[in-house]
Amino acid sequence: MVRRMSTLRTALTAALLSLAACGGGLKLTAIRSTQAKPSNVAVYFKVETSGGEPIGGLAADSFKIYEDKELVSQFESKQTILNPEVAASHYTLLLVDMSGSISGSNSVDALVDAVGTFADKVEGQQKVGVFAFDGGAELHPIVAFGSAGGAKAGAKALTGYKPADPSTNLNGAIVKGLAELDKALANAEHPMRFGTLVVFSDGTDRARRVSKEDVMKAIGDTKYDVFAIGLGAEMQEAQLKEIGKDGTARADDKAAVVTAFDTIATRIAARTKSYYLLGYCSPARAGKHEVSITATTKDDKGNESSGSLTSDFDATGFTPNCDPNQKPSFDLSKGDALAPKKDDPKKDDTKATVKVDAKASTPAPTPTPQGETFTP
Numbered sequence: 001m002v003r004r005m006s007t008l009r010t011a012l013t014a015a016l017l018s019l020a021a022c023g024g025g026l027k028l029t030a031i032r033s034t035q036a037k038p039s040n041v042a043v044y045f046k047v048e049t050s051g052g053e054p055i056g057g058l059a060a061d062s063f064k065i066y067e068d069k070e071l072v073s074q075f076e077s078k079q080t081i082l083n084p085e086v087a088a089s090h091y092t093l094l095l096v097d098m099s100g101s102i103s104g105s106n107s108v109d110a111l112v113d114a115v116g117t118f119a120d121k122v123e124g125q126q127k128v129g130v131f132a133f134d135g136g137a138e139l140h141p142i143v144a145f146g147s148a149g150g151a152k153a154g155a156k157a158l159t160g161y162k163p164a165d166p167s168t169n170l171n172g173a174i175v176k177g178l179a180e181l182d183k184a185l186a187n188a189e190h191p192m193r194f195g196t197l198v199v200f201s202d203g204t205d206r207a208r209r210v211s212k213e214d215v216m217k218a219i220g221d222t223k224y225d226v227f228a229i230g231l232g233a234e235m236q237e238a239q240l241k242e243i244g245k246d247g248t249a250r251a252d253d254k255a256a257v258v259t260a261f262d263t264i265a266t267r268i269a270a271r272t273k274s275y276y277l278l279g280y281c282s283p284a285r286a287g288k289h290e291v292s293i294t295a296t297t298k299d300d301k302g303n304e305s306s307g308s309l310t311s312d313f314d315a316t317g318f319t320p321n322c323d324p325n326q327k328p329s330f331d332l333s334k335g336d337a338l339a340p341k342k343d344d345p346k347k348d349d350t351k352a353t354v355k356v357d358a359k360a361s362t363p364a365p366t367p368t369p370q371g372e373t374f375t376p
Helices: 003-021 109-122 150-160 170-186 212-221 239-242 254-273
Strands: 028-036 040-049 063-067 078-082 088-097 129-132 140-143 193-203 225-231 248-251 276-281 288-298 302-315 352-356
Touching: 028 063, 040 225, 040 302, 063 248, 063 276, 078 140, 078 239, 088 109, 088 170, 109 129, 109 150, 109 254, 129 150, 129 170, 140 150, 170 193, 212 239, 225 254, 239 248, 248 254
Parallel strands: 028 302, 088 129, 088 193, 193 225, 225 248, 248 352
Antiparallel strands: 028 040, 040 276, 063 288, 078 276, 129 140, 288 302
């Protein structure tokens, strides 16, 4: 009778787990998992809606853990949300157009305020670097990643910027910006590394130092998120979307620049908060096992959405006396935490666009396109 009840309970748990995995409304993407003695298991993953909106702020009790399709007691596992910063580095490079049309206009003060607003929202979760470009071949460092005083204070240096070449080397700046992200993240302290490029410009590429084909290839091939902010009528909507493959914002005039920057900053901050590091103490004491994690959320009307992910771990040599807050060590010898799979859904043409005008203090929320798929 006991065996029969156990079998029934296992079958019921498996059915519920399968239901959560099938179009439940949430998308959980496993990035890395690890195990360590005495019996620690940790999984780093991302939570989004099925439409790609990032889901942040979930508590440990929003998740259920299953080992080999059997529910693991929260009290037995002592599951906890660890600080994701102990495992991953997130860097954002802000690329600012300071060609003659901006540096010689009355838009600079508004731009400095916009960069400050951006830094306020993003620097809490990421390291932010600011680079300026004009018509020259090279970028001009304004704020180094993780600099003392932060990007908000450093951005004031833009006020006195004088371009050596008043033209606009937009294409070349994007290619150089992606290379700067590579360089910075190569020296990041954590094993998993994620980058974002944000491009601000008021016009098209005039310098022609880098062809459109080359910059489009660089944007299409990069493993980083790329957002674009446009100012004024010269930056056409179609071109803005080509650059900002992960989202755009547009300001018709300088009065709306701060709001446009804030819109993209909000999107980036939300994405960062959608990454979770869940640690728990496994009851397993030997052998290899499948671990499944389900997440459940409720909207304002009480409607539930759920989704799940699966990974695996080896419990060989596991013993009692586990501390779930133990800092995990992720093995990156296989695969690359930054590299999308070949069939990455990021190739989808779905893009999100926000248009900001001076009268709109808060832009309407927009869908975030489906993002990274990582190789676990």
